[in-house]
Amino acid sequence: MSIVLSHPSPLPAETESEIPAPRLGHRLLRPGAGRGGPAGARARAAGGRRDSMEGPPAPGSGAISLHNFSVRLWEQLIHFHVMRLTDSLFLWVGATPNLRNLAVAMCNRYDSIPVSTSLLGDTSDTTSNCLAQRLARKTKKQVFVSYNLQNTDSNFTLLIENRIKEEMEAFPEKF
Structure with a gap:
């Protein structure tokens, strides 16, 4: 089973972005609403955005961080x-932009080796499982x-x- 991603071109190299995680109980504001008072005046004076967020999320505040990079190995990008x-x-x-398999791994208190399982794809291909285990051990x-x-x-997998x-060493905040 193979899932093809909707974007046919390869991922752009070296792109990063921060997407705020949704907050429970957060209500959407009408255009222009919620900007009255001192907080709204400060945001407008500082050239703030016109949505309901007052600025970039603080590190560790639940933001989702995206990071893309590419490398050419053995004549393949x-x-x-x-x-x-x-x-x-x-x-x-x-x-190529497809999702043929997916594995998950996590540390546990009963064993030094993280537990892992295949969620999607061929279970005989253990590459995703092994990589997930090693990354789970490293990142906790x-x-x-x-x-x-x-x-x-x-x-080849070792090079990857x-x-x-x-x-991870160059951009620890992205992992």
Whole structure:
């Protein structure tokens, strides 16, 4: 089973964005509403946005962080998409925009090896499971991994993992 993503072009290299997580009880404001008083005046004077948010979310406030990067390995352009959530991480690795498999791993207090399972795709392909386990151990988070490359050679997979570790060291706030 293969799920094809709706965007046919490859992911752009080196893009980042912050998307605020929805807050419970948050109400949408009518255009122009909710900007009265001192807080609204300060926001307008500072060139603030015209929506209901007063500024960028503080680190650790529940924002979803997106980070994309690419690398050329063995004559193939590989794209990485990282989505950091509050207590978990989603990593997509692939050359073409599809979602053929998905695995999840998380640490537990009973074993030093994180527990993992395949959620989507061929269960005989353990590449996503293994990568999710190693990342869960390193980040101490619940990790979802979708490894969508035909090449599952151990040397190639090691290069992929090393590139992810380099990116984690360069941008720890994105993981």
